[in-house]
Amino acid sequence: MDTERFKGRVALVTGGSRGIGRAVVERLAAEGAAVAVNYRIRSGEAEDIVQRLQSEGCQVFAVQADVAVRSEVDAMVRRVRDELGTIDILVNNAGVLVTGDLLNYDAEAFEHMWRVNVNGVLHATAAAAPGMIEKKWGRVVNLSSIAAVGTAFSGTTLYAATKGAVQILTKRFAYELGPSGITVNAVLPGFTLTDMVSEGHTEEEMQQSIEAVARKSLLGRAGEPGDIASVVAFLASEDSRFMTAQFLAVDGGRTDFLTHC
Template identity: 35%
Template sequence: MTPDTRTPIDNTLSGRVAIVTGGSRGIGRAVALALGRAGVHVAVNYHSDEAAAREVCARIEAMGSRAVAIRADVGEADDVAALVRKARDTLGTVTVLVNNAGISRLVPLDRIELQDWNDLLRTNLTSAFLMTQAVLPPMRQARWGRIINMSSIAAQTGGVIGPHYAASKAGMLGLTHSYANLLAREGITVNAIAPALIESDMIANNPAIRPDMIPMGRFGTADEVADLTVATLRNGYVTGQTINLNGGWYMN
């Protein structure tokens, strides 16, 4: 019998180090906690709410994983470099990245200005590019990495916020496809998750959003997004995909 000389497939998450951007609240918080439960050491990035980020870290540490709260504006290259460096120095080499940081801005169509466009592209899309570029060198050296880009149904349907938001989230799909294609042979997977109407601050302030817009008749939960995120990170054969989590609103 010919011996099997193929490299063993390693989809183990326990003991890995992750950065979750925008990890102090909403979907990011749920993802950070789910990673902690899976044995991942987590750098919880936040922009302004240090207390919330530290509370997430405390919960992760209570599960037996390590965690650190790191403030950074992930739309700024210098902040991103400092974030990745501190995560590495505190927890170890980063091989898992969840690009979750994002903002929305509900503005009537005829009042959307260039500043709105620039702000959303910078926070929602440029941040994902900067973060990915920053973590790739050690991932490529290790020939193992997992990247999730948190997109939105707005990338596929236009959504309910506006073209500035939809474009920022659609850009994440192109980013996902390119990185996935370029890195597929290096043990690094890159996928996007496209949620719709998840219970969060982002939808709470939009009167146009109602549960009956979803075929299932309810909003999704951050925990449901987190469960799917961890399952996708565990699977080394899924890459370049947009995984829909929208209660049946958009099907493909």
Template identity: 40%
Template sequence: MSGKLEGKIALITGASKGLGRAIAEKFADEGAKVAINYNSDEKGALEVKRRTGGEIFQADVSNRDQIRRMANEIHSKLGKIDILVNNSGIWYLMPFDQYDESKVRRMIDVNLMGAIYTTLEFLPDLKEKRGVIINMASNAGIGTAARNTTFYSITKAGIIMLTKRLAFDLSEYGIRVNAIAPGWIETDLTIGGKSEEEIKRLEDDFRSRTTLKMIGKPEYIGNAAVFLASKDSEYMNGQVMVIDGGRIDNLTHSI
């Protein structure tokens, strides 16, 4: 029995760990050939390659020259892509009045500009293949009450608007563009380097903020990405899927 993504070629940026790794694994399970992008974690990328049978490609998505090089390598090894998942992202927590120029700029460059640059580079592929773009937003971009996330939230709000605009701008080419807005997910990014006591405190805190009293797992996002990448969602465009356990600490519930 063939998978939902059989014969498709998918690029997932930031796929050496966390959500990107989960998406790469789910895509491979559904028959896709995966291009595993990473910036610095080659060891993690090689492990994802082992699990998925995909190929790894190094590039900092905030650097257009590196993206061009990566595109040439992907085309040489795998061919033109059908699916682009703009997943690469970083976050720095800081109070608004402790603004750190270099950290804020880095978040903008990776989280927002990285998605723009990567989409521009692979747009000819996606036009030819009537492809799919999935952007990784966050419920922070809609507006949760999590402290010290103002600048990170701004980058993710930008991703949400980019998704809506691209859905409009690229519809004439048959390209569908949707986003996933996760809540707190237990990944290397959120619990890496923390003690068991600190992790438990985080889990209890974020569990209490959801109506379902659950902790987010990477596979929840991987499953959503498969849905958005496949024909199961062929009538969806310009939408934001919020997957956060029913967060109750929202500043607003609208998008």
């Protein structure tokens, strides 16, 4: 690992208190970025990761905001600028998964999910972009899902719709921001072992899901948060400087999805 890869860079990771977001925070901080760790309710988890990384000499702090609420996002971005400096790297990771499909959905729950997964990406990117435009450099990495490009997970039609919206926003933001030296790309994780996929399931159900995913994966296993974080870090770095408006599936090579993206 290059501990200086992100030296001098300021990153904001939304939903950094657990799961994939936490792994991204750890990766960017370990490679030298100053990182703001956003959370909505899990202050304990966010403070734990901040304290651990600070004890390792990293520059990190936790910042509360609901990404669905524009005024909170604007205030968060101002606070990051005051504490760490202008944001260079924005990782739009915060997201929720509410199951639901055409014949069985809760309209209110869907609207909540849309506000977090879609409006959240819009609010955070709109708030961070002016600083990046001024610097003529920036990286935006959005967390989509392979659910958005097919029928991989049953019961997730409406979640897939939110991630489909994230993908077109990725392309449109890349179009708008490219002339200012800002790249915008999306990572599409496959089934990744986090609380999002385990909540509400017994250990036995989880084991069955993991085995089913492993059978469909060319690499024979489910994803770990670190598998996703390393690709996010690549897209946040100078190494991906000639890539924008792209969708990268990180799913171990799903045999039922070999033509996605």
